[in-house]
Amino acid sequence: MTDIAIHWFRLDLRLRDNPALRAAAKHSQMIPLYICDTSEPDALKMGGASQWWLHQSLMSLNSDLDDQLVIYRGDPEQILMDIAKQSGASHVYWNRGYEPHRINQDMVIKVKLKQRGVNAISHNGRLLWEPMTVLKADQTPYKVFTPYYRKGCLSAAEPRYPENAPEHMNCLPKPATSLSIDDLDLSPDIPWYETMEQLWQPGEQGAADRLSRYINEAALHYTRDRDIPSVEGTSKLSPHLHFGELSPNQIWYAIKDHFRDDSIDNIKSIDKYLAELGWREFSYYLLYHFPELPTKNVSSRFDRFPWLDDPTSLRAWQRGMTGIPIIDAGMRELWQTGYMHNRVRMVVGSFLVKNLLTHWHDGAAWFHDCLLDADLAVNSASWQWVAGSGADAAPYFRIFNPILQGEKFDKDGLYVRKYCPELKDLPNKYIHKPWEAPQEILKLSGITLGDDYPQPIVDLKQSRQRALAAFQEIKTA
C-alpha cells in the first residue's frame, strides 16, 4: 500500500524546526508542495517588495530540497484535492496560519480532504504560544500586553524546543505539470530590487546568518542601540520571520542558550529583545481573537474620528517629501530598502495619523505594499497601536514631535543624511529643522527650500493642536 504524504509549504519556507515537514517526512514518500494562492483577498496580496523576497526565498528552499519543490498556482483547495488524488497521498500536513481567511480556508480544506479519506493534519510552526491556549482566568482573552506576556505566556508551558530538519526526505518524482519559480512571475520587470539584493539574503541560510550576526554583534547592546536608526542595533529578522525562514522558537532558544550564564546587566538587553517577540505574538493573538483587527477600530469611539482625506499630503508622506527630515528619511528608507527602522516607523506613523489626520488604514496599506516584512497581524496591530485605536495602544495624545525625535535618536543626523542626501551639508543644528536655518546657512549648504527640499507640509505646532482638538471630539465613551 502507498504511504505518501504532502507537505504544503506556506509561510514556513524552511527545513529546520518545521513540525509539519518533519511529520510528512516520516512517511515513506513525500511531496514538498508550494501553492501560489490566487484565492487570497486583495488586502493580503503581496506588495512588490514582498514578492521579490518570496521569489528569492523559494529559490533558496528549492535548492535546499535538491530541486524537488513542486509548485502550482490557483486555489489551494482544488490543487490539494487534485494532487492527493493523482499521487495517492494519504496525508497532508501544514503549519497553521492565524489570519481569518486562512483559518477559514484551512477548516474547509480539512473537511474536504477528510471526506476523500485523506488525513489533514496541521501543526504549530509559527508561534511560541498559540492564541487559543492563552486566556485569562475567566476564559476571556487578554487585552493588555504586559499581563498577556507575563502571566499568559511566560508563566505557561515553555515553547517547543526547536527540532532539526528531517533526517530523510524521500521525495516523489516531480510531476511534469509543476510550474517553475519563474512561472510565478514574482520578480519585477524593472530591476528596482538591486538595492535590496545588497542588503538582504532571503532564505533559510540568510535567516540563520542574520540571527548569528545579531547574537554575536548586537544582542548585548540592544537596550542601548535599538532606538538609533543609524546603528545596526536590531536583528532585522522580521522579513525572515514573516516568510517562516526561521521560527520564533529558533530565535528564542538560540538567544537563551547563548546568553545562559550572562550577567544581570546583559539580561536586560536579552529580555527586552525577547519581549519584542512577545509583541509579535500579541499581534497574532489580537488578530485571532479579534478577526476584524485589519479593518475595524478595536476602540470603537475611533469610528467617529474626523479623519481628513487629503491625497496630496498622503502622497507627500509616501514619497518622503513632507519637508520634515526624519519623516522623509524613514519613508525613503522604506521605499528604497523594503524596511524601516522600528523607532522611525513609530514616528512616521504618529505623523501620518496625528499631524496629517490621515486614517491609519492608509498608512497600513502603504506599509503592506512596501515592506519586505509586511505581515497582516503585525501591521494591523501596530497601526492600531500608533493610532491609539487598538488594544493596549499608545494614548492618542502621545504625539511625537519629529524634530525632537530626530534630535534624540539621530543626534548627528547620520540617518537623515543617508536618505536625504540633499540635506547632507546642513550643520547638525538644523539637520532636523531646515526651515529654521538662516538664509546664509541654507545657501552655504546648497539648499533652496521648496526647490531642493520641500517646505514642511504642515506646521508641527498647529497640527498638534488640531489633532488634540479632533481627539476631544471622540473622547466621550
Added chain:
DNA sequence: TGAAATGTTGGGGCG
C-alpha cells in the same frame, strides 16, 4: 515605546 504647560526648588547675582 511623549511633549508641552505648569509648578517647584535652589543657587547666585545684586541692591
Added chain:
DNA sequence: ACGCCCCAACATTTC
C-alpha cells in the same frame, strides 16, 4: 548679611 528676583533644572500635570 539679608531678602528679593531671576532662571535653570527638575518634577508634576495635562493633553
